[in-house]
Amino acid sequence: MTDLLTLLETLRRPSLLxxxxxxxxxxxxxxxxxxxxLKSxxxxxxxxAIAKLMAIEADMNARRKDKNAAYSCVCHVEVLIAMLAEANFLRANCR
Structure with a gap:
């Protein structure tokens, strides 16, 4: 699980997001x-949850970089919120 947290900590996205x-x-x-x-x-x-959210977020980030019309900043932030919150839950449960 710490590998997921490490991956999350090394994630580089625009500071506004x-x-x-x-x-x-x-x-x-x-x-x-x-x-x-997650539709589940x-x-x-x-x-x-973090692993699945990271896959969704990677797809969203690719759309953002490609300036794809299907990209939604609101949805991207929502997925990032879920990723950060789930990471907080995971850290709290690991102690």
Whole structure:
């Protein structure tokens, strides 16, 4: 699990995206958001959720870089919020 956290810590994204996501973490409701983002049940481990969210985020970031019309900054921030919140949950459970 620490490998996921290390990957997350080395993630480089525009500071505006990260700052917006950091502000949104306190409003994250796992049961509401995670199921919608992953299109599955929310009874998934935090590590597995992070791995799936990272894959979704990588796709979004590629669209952002390509200036793809399908890119949504709002959705990207929402996925980043979920990633940061899940990482916080994982860190808290590892102690």
């Amino acid at each position: 990260i700052t917006a996501a950091q502000h949104g973490v306190s409003y994250y409701i796992r049961e509401k958001t995670l199921g919608r983002l 049940d929310t009874r998934i481990s935090h590590g597995a």
